[in-house]
Amino acid sequence: MLKGEDSPARLFAALGDATRLGLIGRLSDGSERSIVQLGDGLPISRQAVAKHLDVLLGAGLVRRTKSGREVLFTLRREAVAEAQDWLRTVGTQWDDALGRFKNFIENQP
């Protein structure tokens, strides 16, 4: 995947994994959770969870803060909005095009 770039592709790629969507789900309540907490119940190792969180961090989807010996993660709502925006643009373009097409058809003699 793209490394340095900060494109919507990076964002979507980070969302493109069931485990990561799960993590985001857990954080969507606005809570602040540690790696261990976030990995609780998952069938993968702590390191695997940490790697997933790294991906989310790299895509700007989460915020990382240290507190004592643990590292806390929170969701970055702005990033979610960014992804939404991209999809909205595509959807809107499509809707507009469809609208023009319908209009064209209806005005045929």
Place this chain on the structure above:
Amino acid sequence: MLKGEDSPARLFAALGDATRLGLIGRLSDGSERSIVQLGDGLPISRQAVAKHLDVLLGAGLVRRTKSGREVLFTLRREAVAEAQDWLRTVGTQWDDALGRFKNFIENQP
């Protein structure tokens, strides 16, 4: 990635590539385009484009129809809406949680 499953993760993974986002962009005007047309201008081979379209098809993001010797693709707006829905849910949960928190803070003595 997940093979048979029809999860949002599959959808986002398909969106998680700059080339594919580009293809979707080209189709977002409601047009119907062939593989060659879609690949026009891109610095990759026709087969690479075809593979990307396969991924999009697998995620339900495009529709495929044959016409003579060519294969035409169109965007499936419903799939875009699906992705939007997922993000909206996350965003809404977050907003609600933030709202409750603000309310709690403001009502502190």
Place this chain on the structure above:
DNA sequence: TGATTTGGCAACCAAAAGGTTGCATTAATC
């Protein structure tokens, strides 16, 4: 008919992704 265009299929490749294990480090507890 013969050449050209548009695709499909398959083998092959290098790099990235998703995981694992082992060991070191740092902070909190007893």
Place this chain on the structure above:
DNA sequence: GATTAATGCAACCTTTTGGTTGCCAAATCA
């Protein structure tokens, strides 16, 4: 001070990804 808990770092492994090239098949066009 010793033990435990929460991470970080690094090496290693297997599967997926994103791409390529070569060759075959089916429509189209001259």
